[in-house]
Amino acid sequence: MLSKKNLKLIQSLRYKKQRDIHRQFIVEGDKVVTDLLHSDWEIPHLFATPEWLLQLPAGDKKKPGQITELSDRELKKISTLKTPNRVLAVVMKPEYSMSWEEIASDLTLFLEEIQDPGNLGTILRIAAWFGIKNVCCSTSTADLYNPKVVQATMGALLFVKVHYVEPVPFLRECSGRGIPVYGTYLHGNTIYETSLAHNGLIVLGNESRGISGDCSTFATEKISIPRFGSHERGMESLNVAVAAAIVCSEFRRRE
Numbered sequence: 001m002l003s004k005k006n007l008k009l010i011q012s013l014r015y016k017k018q019r020d021i022h023r024q025f026i027v028e029g030d031k032v033v034t035d036l037l038h039s040d041w042e043i044p045h046l047f048a049t050p051e052w053l054l055q056l057p058a059g060d061k062k063k064p065g066q067i068t069e070l071s072d073r074e075l076k077k078i079s080t081l082k083t084p085n086r087v088l089a090v091v092m093k094p095e096y097s098m099s100w101e102e103i104a105s106d107l108t109l110f111l112e113e114i115q116d117p118g119n120l121g122t123i124l125r126i127a128a129w130f131g132i133k134n135v136c137c138s139t140s141t142a143d144l145y146n147p148k149v150v151q152a153t154m155g156a157l158l159f160v161k162v163h164y165v166e167p168v169p170f171l172r173e174c175s176g177r178g179i180p181v182y183g184t185y186l187h188g189n190t191i192y193e194t195s196l197a198h199n200g201l202i203v204l205g206n207e208s209r210g211i212s213g214d215c216s217t218f219a220t221e222k223i224s225i226p227r228f229g230s231h232e233r234g235m236e237s238l239n240v241a242v243a244a245a246i247v248c249s250e251f252r253r254r255e
Contacts, residue, residue: 033087048086110171110203112204136165
């Protein structure tokens with residue numbers, strides 16, 4: 001049975017301000033919730049259909065602070081999806097600090113003002129696929145815990161630490177530490193002919209404006225993905241998440 005209190009809480013978590021106040025967010029979907037149950041992340045509340053709970057191992061039922069059985073109709077009322085899944089979890093935001101040792105020794109993505117939640121979630125999924133442990137975002141980038149971002153990560157948020165930073169101070173610190181900064185541009189040096197280090201910061205800019213002038217000043221190398229097609233019209237650039245996948249793949253291939 002869905003109480004008015006729980007309904008109010010879940011509906012409030014659709015908004016960033018409330019997510020920040022409660023330090024909680026919502027996760028939907030069989031696979032992602034199951035992965036969460038096997039992690040050390042705190043799950044205060046789990047809402048699921050009787051059928052879903054029936055197939056859940058007894059040990060996993062001990063993880064959430066509280067479990068509430070809901071009908072399909074009740075679950076639809078709290079879901080953010082057009083076609084609801086069978087389970088929704090309220091999850092505490094994890095707490096972790098940024099390690100400059102990790103940033104300096106491995107690949108890190110820096111996202112400047114990525115606005116589309118789907119793009120952000122997909123980039124985090126790409127980062128997890130290529131073993132990138134840290135993703136740093138400008139404070140104007142979409143919120144990691146937006147339900148659309150969480151859905152697009154497909155569970156990758158369990159494996160990637162995301163940090164929100166002020167762009168210029170962060171990039172200045174990277175520069176001071178001698179960390180290579182690879183800016184991605186439409187007209188940089190082709191990535192396939194550029195010398196790439198095993199570590200460094202890969203900067204991806206806003207979907208429509210690219211990397212800002214303030215951030216560009218810190219780029220030690222300007223790289224681009226060459227276009228092989230001859231089409232001139234309607235093919236001005238790649239989607240930022242697609243570009244992220246290609247760039248990450250090339251960096252890892254060189255290793």
